[in-house]
Amino acid sequence: xxxxxxxxxxxxNTSGQVKSCSTSLAHVTSxxxxxxxxxxxxxxxxQQSAFALMxxxxxxxxxxxxxxxxxxxxxxxxVITPDFILQPPRGGMAGDGxxxxxxxxxxxxxxxxxxxxxxxxxxxATYLVEYAGAIRKHRRLWSRLIGIARLGVETLxxxxxxxxxxxxxxxxxxxLHFGFSLLSATLAGACLILPVIIRTTEEAxxxxxNSYREGGLALGATKWQTIWGIVLPTAAPGIITSxxxxxxxxxxxxxxxxxxxxxxxxxxxxxxxxxxxLALHVFYLATxxxxxxxxxxxxxxxxxxxxxxxxxxxxxxxxxxxxxxG
Amino acid sequence: MSEExxxxxxxxxxxxxxxxxxxxxxxxxxxxxxxxxxxxSGCGKSTFLRAFNRMNELIPxxxxxxxxxxxxxxxxxxxEVELRRRVGMVFQRPNPFPKSIYDNVAYGPRAHGIHNHQMxxxxxxxxxxxxxxxxxxxxxxxxxxxxxxxxxxQRLCIARALAVEPEVILMDEPASALDPSATLRIExxxxxxxxxxxxxxxxxxMQQAARASDYTxxxxxxxxxxxxxxxxxxxxQIFTNPRDHRTEDYISGRFG
Numbered sequence: 001x002x003x004x005x006x007x008x009x010x011x012x013n014t015s016g017q018v019k020s021c022s023t024s025l026a027h028v029t030s031x032x033x034x035x036x037x038x039x040x041x042x043x044x045x046x047q048q049s050a051f052a053l054m055x056x057x058x059x060x061x062x063x064x065x066x067x068x069x070x071x072x073x074x075x076x077x078x079v080i081t082p083d084f085i086l087q088p089p090r091g092g093m094a095g096d097g098x099x100x101x102x103x104x105x106x107x108x109x110x111x112x113x114x115x116x117x118x119x120x121x122x123x124x125a126t127y128l129v130e131y132a133g134a135i136r137k138h139r140r141l142w143s144r145l146i147g148i149a150r151l152g153v154e155t156l157x158x159x160x161x162x163x164x165x166x167x168x169x170x171x172x173x174x175x176l177h178f179g180f181s182l183l184s185a186t187l188a189g190a191c192l193i194l195p196v197i198i199r200t201t202e203e204a205x206x207x208x209x210n211s212y213r214e215g216g217l218a219l220g221a222t223k224w225q226t227i228w229g230i231v232l233p234t235a236a237p238g239i240i241t242s243x244x245x246x247x248x249x250x251x252x253x254x255x256x257x258x259x260x261x262x263x264x265x266x267x268x269x270x271x272x273x274x275x276x277x278l279a280l281h282v283f284y285l286a287t288x289x290x291x292x293x294x295x296x297x298x299x300x301x302x303x304x305x306x307x308x309x310x311x312x313x314x315x316x317x318x319x320x321x322x323x324x325x326g
Numbered sequence: 327m328s329e330e331x332x333x334x335x336x337x338x339x340x341x342x343x344x345x346x347x348x349x350x351x352x353x354x355x356x357x358x359x360x361x362x363x364x365x366x367s368g369c370g371k372s373t374f375l376r377a378f379n380r381m382n383e384l385i386p387x388x389x390x391x392x393x394x395x396x397x398x399x400x401x402x403x404x405x406e407v408e409l410r411r412r413v414g415m416v417f418q419r420p421n422p423f424p425k426s427i428y429d430n431v432a433y434g435p436r437a438h439g440i441h442n443h444q445m446x447x448x449x450x451x452x453x454x455x456x457x458x459x460x461x462x463x464x465x466x467x468x469x470x471x472x473x474x475x476x477x478x479x480q481r482l483c484i485a486r487a488l489a490v491e492p493e494v495i496l497m498d499e500p501a502s503a504l505d506p507s508a509t510l511r512i513e514x515x516x517x518x519x520x521x522x523x524x525x526x527x528x529x530x531x532m533q534q535a536a537r538a539s540d541y542t543x544x545x546x547x548x549x550x551x552x553x554x555x556x557x558x559x560x561x562x563q564i565f566t567n568p569r570d571h572r573t574e575d576y577i578s579g580r581f582g
Contacts, residue, residue, distance in 0.1 A: 133386075209421070211417060211419060211421035212421060212423060212424075213384075214381065214384070214415075214417065214421070215417065215421045215422075215423065215483070215486075216423075216433070216437075217381070217384065217410065218379060218381060218410055218414065218415040218417075218487075219410065219411070219414070219433065219434035219437060219486065219487065219489075219490055220407050220408065220409075220410040220411035220434065220437065220438060220490055221407075221433070221434070221437035222407055222437070225437045229433065229436075229437070230423050230433075233424075233425075234423075234424055323470075324424035324425065324470060324472075325424055325470055325472050325473075
């Protein structure tokens with residue numbers, strides 16, 4: 001059972017053997033181990049293979065991204081003309097017309113959902129991080145409720161979006177008689193992105209050094225003044241990230257809006273208008289018409305819009321960061 | 327002691343939940359003097375310091391018994407916002423806000439309701455001058471405070487504290503993160519400031535206590551690991567002729 005160890009290299013074996021070694025190794029001192037350079041080469045090799053693997057994984061990720069975007073844009077580019085963007089869709093089996101109303105609906109929906117969910121989400125996250133943490137342990141009921149709220153947020157973030165859709169359908173479309181409308185879709189969409197905003201904002205707030213809070217309070221600022229004037233501005237880049245994520249989520253979402261926004265391709269004239277987002281339009285074009293090329297064109301616009309928004313907002317966040325940190 | 331008392335504690339006990347961190351601290355801190363609080367790690371020096379501006383209350387489940395007085399007034403009867411305006415604080419690590427130099431100093435006055443530009447300009451200049459950093463930053467008040475060196479940041483934090491016209495300045499190891507020359511500048515600054523302010527400084531550095539303070543309070547942990555005040559007196563006496571043998575052991579470097 002016991003194997004006599006002659007060289008250090010042999011310790012790099014299975015754990016069972018290593019264990020048995022330790023008993024028979026009493027005559028080899030640890031300094032002999034540390035001075036021995038014979039395993040240096042293999043350690044370097046391990047490092048190099050790890051780097052190579054990581055590099056490979058990174059390249060695969062980038063390649064997949066480039067392939068998808070490239071494919072969609074390549075196929076879609078044929079139909080993208082000024083007319084395609086500026087003309088309203090005309091429906092029918094041929095998928096005639098462009099995407100102007102769809103773009104407009106998408107724009108409204110993004111602005112409305114994010115506009116509703118951001119203040120709510122930021123406020124909720126601020127409460128959870130800045131106030132709920134300071135609640136004394138002996139207030140059992142209260143801290144338990146906060147625990148439940150936190151669990152709820154985490155669970156909601158992982159719930160499939162169709163559940164949000166069905167909830168929105170049952171509550172806003174049916175029970176409240178909002179029908180298939182921007183209003184129903186906005187409210188359901190806001191529910192969908194709320195957990196995203198809360199969690200990302202929570203992380204951003206937790207990353208704000210406590211010394212900033214102490215610094216503000218020690219000057220005689222109230223807790224709210226400290227939060228509003230120091231903590232939230234410091235967390236702003238992270239909060240902006242949460243907004244970017246939610247914009248992306250709304251742009252890409254189909255399930256929720258399929259059952260709350262309806263599928264009308266008409267011009268959205270009021271908050272009660274039915275409509276379709278770009279993503280839904282892609283879905284309808286691909287499944288109900290022969291205009292697969294237009295589905296690809298719409299998809300290309302969608303992908304480019306997401307990339308553009310990401311770039312612009314990232315730039316904004318970076319500028320904000322530079323303003324604060326100099 | 328014939329000196330006028332600025333800060334005072336009477337039988338101050340402080341608990342973190344069930345753990346007793348301060349045990350029966352009674353002390354008079356004289357006005358317009360620099361009082362150093364020394365002692366080994368974990369003996370409650372910072373907790374003691376934070377009792378005066380009630381910063382301990384930020385930690386949940388802290389309980390205080392006994393009295394803490396500012397000019398003879400119970401600090402727990404004061405509104406903590408007003409108390410913290412009167413009792414400013416400088417922290418161990420410089421903690422300027424991620425804002426411009428100007429906005430850092432103006433933050434306090436603005437929080438207290440001053441929005442007049444000329445008034446703020448005057449406060450910012452006066453505070454930065456008092457903190458001996460005006461000449462270094464006067465041409466770049468719009469620059470982010472985070473781009474200053476550590477020593478400059480700490481003097482900016484002092485300026486920020488001075489901007490709300492406090493009476494007392496609590497300093498929690500203000501130089502421990504700084505290099506020796508920056509440390510010396512802070513100590514010189516303290517000497518200038520004590521004409522107008524009462525300064526209470528926690529320090530790990532006994533040379534600093536010996537050369538920069540007028541009075542010294544020596545803290546130690548008792549058998550239950552609670553911080554107790556072993557000896558308080560003029561710094562010269564504490565360092566040359568301590569009454570308690572534990573003080574002597576500590577300042578002679580036998581432990582701590």
